[in-house]
Amino acid sequence: MNFPSITVSNNVKANKHAEHLLVERLKHGNEDAFVSLIRQYRADLVNVAYGITSDREESQDIVQEVFIKVYRNIHSFNEKSGLRTWLYRITVNQSLNQLRKWKRRFNWQHRSLTEETSGETINPPELGSEKFSPSNLYEEKEFALRFEEQLKALPQKTRAVFVLRENQGLSYDEIARVLNIKRGTVSSRLYHARLKLIKALLKGES
Amino acid sequence: MPKSLCHIDPIMLSQFIDGEVRPDEAERIRKHLSDCPDCRKAVNDNQLLSSCFKNYINLNTSRINPSAFETNVLAKIDQKNEIIRDKIKRLLFSKKILVPVTAMASVVFLLLYFSYRFTFLNSDGPIRRFPVQTSVATAPSAIIDSFSGETTAVMIMQTPNSHETILWYNEKV
Amino acid sequence: MKKFKIKIVLTIGKTLLLLASFSIMMTAISQASQFDISVTTILASHGKNGVDSRIGRQIKELQAAFRYSSYRLVNKTHKRLVPGQTGKAPLPGGRVLAITPLGVAGNRAKLKLAVFKNGQPTFQTIIQLLNRGRIIVGGPQHSGGVIIFIISNSF
Known part of the structure; x- marks a missing residue:
């Protein structure tokens, strides 16, 4: 049973080497390398930003800024932390900063979803029931709205932990490194996020 | 069976879902799950929540156009490089540097000119005129000096290409 | 005494310069x-x-x-x-x-x-x-x- 672990270890080494080469090319100002960096990480970083901000345009802007920061600061990148970790860290910080910035202003981006459902009472479907199938549910704007509301009600830092775990599949140790927090904090934030989301979805209250 | 004995610590159950418990503990929880419908439901709820969240993110971000995104990033970098070049230009041509440099250059030029004239020519030589360079910055169409009123928030932005100022305010209801 | 005179001349010069720029600015602003x-x-x-x-x-x-x-x-x-x-x-x-x-x-x-x-x-x-x-x-x-x-x- 050693074979799979050897393969994994070889893959990890190959990935590390490829990452090192990419970073070297980036440090030399190679534009192709920069484009391939965007292609490799864009979707993941946009997902992370979206998980925190719940705003598609904002997430795109945030991740564009992340890549510009990377382009400018690649020389200061310490390869020990890992490129992916570094990118996640910048994205999370940028997203949290953006949210602070917007909080001081106001929500000028009007969502049609809100307008269409305003004034209606939305009864959330029951978890575990037939109706509660992720693929069906997300075709229902009402449920999407409720889910988004509950998600937005979570503290920003908790959302960051939740998206890194649930969407990006990072381990507790990786999340702790990205956010510079303790492993125990990762675990408790995840537990509370799940508890709140499930409770809210079950009872229809935040 | 008393409730405290029946159920797994919820934080540990959350860690189990994430594959973050020791193998022996994972085994113990797995055994417990086969006997306990409540804990099984808790695990199922968490898995459904996880799928919901993934769907929520994917549905909302999958419509982003990758090539437009790429073009935007590269254009922004070009634009920022241009701004930096412009800043350097403005610094070089700012009064703080331009005035002493021009003064020094004029003194040096006059010294050279007169020494050349009096030493070799003793006649009028041609005088060249140097064009003055100016840098034009892309300024916003409007500068907001002040604002006040019954508003909950005010935001100042500008359009990306023509740098037209946008002043957005939220009326207090 | 000489230093004092220079100081006075410089102060007058600066004031004149300020007044001149101020009047230019005012003219620009009040150009009806x-x-x-x-x-x-x-x-x-x-x-x-x-x-x-x-x-x-x-x-x-x-x-x-x-x-x-x-x-x-x-x-x-x-x-x-x-x-x-x-x-x-x-x-x-x-x-x-x-x-x-x-x-x-x-x-x-x-x-x-x-x-x-x-x-x-x-x-x-x-x-x-x-x-x-x-x-x-x-x-x-x-x-x-x-x-x-x-x-x-x-x-």
Whole structure:
């Protein structure tokens, strides 16, 4: 049973080497390398930003800024932390900063979803029931709205932990490194996020 | 069976879902799950929540156009490089540097000119005129000096290409 | 004593220079002229009406910045004002926009804008608008959309 672990270890080494080469090319100002960096990480970083901000345009802007920061600061990148970790860290910080910035202003981006459902009472479907199938549910704007509301009600830092775990599949140790927090904090934030989301979805209250 | 004995610590159950418990503990929880419908439901709820969240993110971000995104990033970098070049230009041509440099250059030029004239020519030589360079910055169409009123928030932005100022305010209801 | 004299001469020189620049600035600001001011009022919403063909060109760049699907022209107002004179443009929802040119600073017109709703002031601002420039002001809610008014000026 050693074979799979050897393969994994070889893959990890190959990935590390490829990452090192990419970073070297980036440090030399190679534009192709920069484009391939965007292609490799864009979707993941946009997902992370979206998980925190719940705003598609904002997430795109945030991740564009992340890549510009990377382009400018690649020389200061310490390869020990890992490129992916570094990118996640910048994205999370940028997203949290953006949210602070917007909080001081106001929500000028009007969502049609809100307008269409305003004034209606939305009864959330029951978890575990037939109706509660992720693929069906997300075709229902009402449920999407409720889910988004509950998600937005979570503290920003908790959302960051939740998206890194649930969407990006990072381990507790990786999340702790990205956010510079303790492993125990990762675990408790995840537990509370799940508890709140499930409770809210079950009872229809935040 | 008393409730405290029946159920797994919820934080540990959350860690189990994430594959973050020791193998022996994972085994113990797995055994417990086969006997306990409540804990099984808790695990199922968490898995459904996880799928919901993934769907929520994917549905909302999958419509982003990758090539437009790429073009935007590269254009922004070009634009920022241009701004930096412009800043350097403005610094070089700012009064703080331009005035002493021009003064020094004029003194040096006059010294050279007169020494050349009096030493070799003793006649009028041609005088060249140097064009003055100016840098034009892309300024916003409007500068907001002040604002006040019954508003909950005010935001100042500008359009990306023509740098037209946008002043957005939220009326207090 | 010699140092003191030099100091006095320098101080007088600096004062003269300051006075000269101040008077130049004042002349620039108080250059009394006429201001041609236009206000285009638009109602933006998430409706299905699309973009009003009369304002298509004017809001081209706005469409990228905002997420509205419908832009309808409400009205257009043009005023020729002298400094200190107030011109009024009607806005939807019992609102009025009052514009008062205050003067010229360099190549910009100094304008005071005030929005009134049912006679009560809701928002005031003082701006310096480029000659032949535009400012886009928006935000007030009206019948399921928002009011956007584009102010352009030339002097």
